[in-house]
Amino acid sequence: WSHRTDQLAGQHGTMASKIKYPHLLRPLDLGFTTLKNRVLMGSMHTGLEEPEGVMAGLFGGGGLKKMAAYFRARAEGHVGLMVTGGIAPNSAGRVAPFAAKLTSSSEARAHKEVTDAVHQVGTGSKICMQILHSGRYGYHPLTVSASAVQAPIAPFKPSALKAADVWQTIEDYANCAALARDAGYDGVEVMGSEGYLINQFISEHVNKRTDEWGGTYENRTRIATEIVKRIREKVGADFIIIFRLSMLDLLEKGNSWDETVMLAKALEAAGVTLINTGIGWHEARIPTISTCVPRAGFSWVTEKLKGHVNIPLVTTNRINMPDTAESVLERGHADVVSMARPLLADPHWVLKAMEGRTDEINTCIACNQACLDHTFKGLHASCLVNPYAGNETELIAKKTENKKKIAVVGAGPAGLAAATTAALRGHEVTLFDGAHEIGGQFNMAKSIPGKEEFHETIRYFNKQLKLTDVKVELNTRVSAQDLIAQKFDIVVLATGVVPRMPPIPGIEHKKVLSYVDVLRHGAEVGKTVAIIGAGGIGFDVAEFISHDKAHASSSTNVEAFAKEWGIDMSNEARGGVLGITPQLPTMGPCDKIYLLQRKSSKHGKDLGKTTGWIHRTVLRNKGVEMIAGVSYDKIDDAGLHITTKAKDGSKTKSVLDVDSIIICAGQDPLKELEAQLTKGGVMTHLIGGADVASELDAKRAIDQATRLTVMIEHATGKVAYETASTMTSKLMGMMGNA
16 A cells, blocks of 8 residues: 555656666666566465456455456555466465466466556566465365374375376476466466475475485486476467576475586586575575564575576565665676565565655565465455555545545554545644654564664655655643533544553562563563563563663674574585584573463463474573463562463462563553543544554554545444454365464
8 A cells, every 4th residue: 555655755756866777777688588587576375366257256356357456556666576486287286275276278277367467557567477386284184295294284195196196297287387478478387496396306304215215316307497497388489487496495405506406507508597595495494584683684595606607587575665675686696686574564665766756665574474474364465564465456545525524543553554544545634752763562572683774664654644744743731621512523542551560569669661661662571581471462561671782683684693593605505504502692681581471381382383483482581481371470589470270170279489570461452542532522533442442453553544544434333353264264264274
């Protein structure tokens, strides 16, 4: 939705702005065609790839109309080359039951809607379809692989492909590519990394075969080169073939660097147009794209391949702003930069870079909450900072024909989204907040090591407030009487939450602090600390107080990140990790931290599906002791008195001799103005934490605020936040496999 302010942005397309990013905006001649710039929108499965028709109609699948609208928006934003989410070349290769495949001319005809949508925009954007065979990562019982070795992250043990079936699979890839050409795609990307089928053949980690498809490296890589050769034979010379090559497996039984170079050369000889960089298998226990990864944290991997092949190389992972992308290209690390989530966050990212409007970019904060976490839950992908993503056909901010005078109280994420969206549509909006700056809870989040990107969202909203002419009243605690007296037609309460203080005897003790005291007000904590509550805030506080401020966060330093996670930056170790011992970060001022929760379940169970394990690993590496099944007896000078319930039901009493006790035990909604406003006859809406305070949830807050304000003049009741399940997830649920 950030691109909706383009009409307000002033002068476009100056030569001076183009010179600012000369490497990024330079065309790339591929011989038979030219890419208009060096930006590739990387593949991301959104759930919009699922086929429409009778089944989609029955189960609410988005179909290809949504997919077409999604890519049209990015073509309007001048992305040079886009790659779709993975499409299977046969039924066995699907990522889940009824997931997208391309095996017939009727399926190809459906994709024409997508390719036409991109090409008819007229910006010169091109689109490739990714061919992805999930192999043993498939979430269905018909999975196949190089060998019958089950993946640790998948529920089914695969069958080993017979030699004849390997050849048939190669032919299926070629047929899929030919159908993609018939559908109007400019090319295909062959997914050969991240641990999917081709990767499973290439690596000894999975491939235990002794026939012509196993054993030697030449045999294990044969499937990759044969697929490319057969595709090139089918599609001709004037069709883009990208190969996503795993250059850093991050597994001890991964490939060596010499093997990677050997395969890259073989792929070039087989007919590949570009080689895209793949980093890590999905089962690898090293972060590769989350917010704790430094910007362009793996471009050095691609750089090492430069000079070994004569075709363009694409680098990827955590490149989210034009300055970063330009630096990567200027330093010669790659010829093209790939970004997926940043173009989910802002489809006009490239256009804004072209026009010198970098400060208007709605930056991806790499949280994964609405994109990858949704995908792995069987939900349509969207974006925390841009809820329009994936919802282009139904979430539309039209100019209002019924202008209202609107007050938004609270300048956190929900209030900012509400104020700017309503103002963009033509309403007269005033934004009130008692603080001296906008941002609300994001001002605490941005101080957490690994969450530095949250600064960007605040920067973005500051700019949007100016562009949309929102009247901003900071340092202002407004009352219901004030709002009524100013004759606002509508009031939106985005007043947030207040920390909940649990009824523990001694809760008023001087040892006790709230998370707000620590994160916002900088209260000092002692050498030993107990944190009550192990939700997202508890984890954030633990990371904050355990950070050694004498050293930069590893999320802002590539070398420090590699050392912390045991990555060999020379890439000489097999898989980039064999024999490399992680250098664990030093603790901050605290000697001992306890992270406590009432639940007996695993700590962080409700954190992000793709990031929770990272937070747990970081804290364990720092020696944080996580204790579950805790009841809190009292607090006194001796410390925190607790009773711990074991899995067998037995209970143990103990005293944690701590200097500080930080309360992270939930929040209560702050909505004291609602009753008075309603009584005064003012149409009042609650959004964000003021509506639901069970967890601080910026994804829900921004989405709810946007859904309300795109139709606020007509809204008479509560606007809910809803995530759309894909057809696949619904069918899996019916089968009992969800």
